[in-house]
Amino acid sequence: MGTTGIIIIALAIYVAVYLLYGRRIARDVVKIDATRETPAHRLYDGVDYVPGRWPVVFGHHFASIAGAAPIVGPIVALAWGWLPCILWIWLGNAFIGAIHDFLALTSSVRYDGKSVQWISGEVMRPRVSFIFSIFVYLVMILVVAAFANVLLGVFIGTPAVATASLLFIAIAVLIGYLIYQKKVNLAVMTVLGLALVAAAIVGSVHIPLSLSKAPWLIIIFFYIIIAASLPVTRLLQPRDYLNAYILWFGLAIGGIAFIAISAPMTWPAVTSFNAYVLGGQPSPFWPAVPLVIACGALSGFHAIVGSGTTSKMLDTEAHALRIGYGGMLTEGFLSTIVVVAIGAFGLSVAGIKAGEVGIAGWKGFGIPLFSQSYAMGLNQVFAIPIAMGALFATLWVSCFVLTTLDTTNRIARFAWVDILTRGVRSEAARRSPAFRFFTYKWVASAIAAALGIWLATSAGAFSALWAAFGAGNQMLAALALMTSAVWVTNVLRTGKWKYAVLIPAFFLWITVIAAGIWYISARIGSPPTLAIVGIMLVLAVYLLYEVIAALKKGPKEVV
């Protein structure tokens, strides 16, 4: 089968699932009512609650959920073969991930735009909301570790990207300065910024920045702390602004290229159920797959975005399906393109035979496997030089990784303060110098960065750390989906259609718990990584107790 065939099948499945299943969920589970006022209208204030046209809200939502993870996950998972990967992406999207995102969005709409964390405390007990913060903090530490590791691999493996990424940061700071301090016209700055980025990509080929692991780790450590503590206008905002254009451009030309080329899939369709995927050890496809293909199929972060931000912009409930459910399918399509690109060109990029994939001694390939494959697709259709295309694709990933590190550290800092504030009840203790020291923004940032970088250095194989991040992300998704399941069962009281949520919620919970137990028992990660996964497992088991207690307690009033 060729790339065009797979992409057409993917599009057909997504359209069918959206029309036949998504709409049914919207109608029979959530009982979407286009005439019901959304918080954006009911609580309109021109600041937080503002209705937007659906493509704007969709673009905002998609930019918030799409990052490097839907690209990195499939790269690692392809050791099982492209067919099981793509099936997990499609089925995971349709029956778990998209429902998870859609319900997080709609439940938030029904609760005046509150976050899924708040709703979990409302439909279960307030302590679940506290557990949510602990989960978020632990996952953020793992994100810092995993993405610092990704960045390390990219910078050491492709020194020109290190140069391009540093230039990109400098360009973002310059653009931010000119826009906000010198009040230069935004359109002029956008054109200038993109021209400078293009020049940086071309120029970086000639000035690669080669450093070893230790100096890069030190640089990344200080970068995380400084970037996460700077006002957003200095770096985060202008860089995210330029990132949006890179994402848009990359998706558009990549989508066109891989529909047009129709190259045969040379990567093996299936290798082995126990392929050597994680930490150089035989890894069972089930339950380990969600630890690897996290965001491409389903992601706990999406519930956080959908419920905290997107829900306040929704013009009508009728748009929730295309934004929540459709947004997840679009991200799945991005992962599909990654699988297809590597499926078509991966073997020639890696210089291996099909029989060598996923066997004993398999260490996997990093970002270059995707960027080179992607570049070969662009080369065949647009005649873009492979070196330039690969550099662009790697910069695309590294830009998202850098933004992820920055925002993750900010969240970790807030979560840290939230946990300490909720944990320390006494006012006198909160006024103590120790409390103030540990909640000071630079200290809180440094703690998260230090823990993350320490994990990154001690985790061993990259895939082992990536799987720990995946475990945290998927447990967060299980927590959000369980919250939605309780909401659907106890608040909406949707009858037998509640099983459309309860079954995926429990399936995800069982899968993630089984995967976590396997991860620990097989000693895939380093001791600190295993400890974090262990803590999250305990919290996930406690969560089940809370869910069952809430379900037994029975219905609440309809919201």
Place this chain on the structure above:
Amino acid sequence: MKLQPVRQFLKDFEGGLRSRSTGYIGFELREMENIFSLLLVGSFIGIPSPPSDISVRLMPYIVREMYVMGRRAGDMDDISGEIYGLFAP
């Protein structure tokens, strides 16, 4: 003519992609507005400046800010959720 809806969709979608970054600015602006409002009407809750009569005279101009501030005070139990949503990786 028939391409107009497609163009509008692409324009809106592209605007939406950028709106995540402008959302950061919005968040900081809102925080500054909160501080500004608090400074203006602070005399009512014990912050000594400015004097109450100035606050009362300013009040017609800050109706929206006071409304938003009041609602946000009610949402304080979900502030971490909002921040996670804004910066989610």
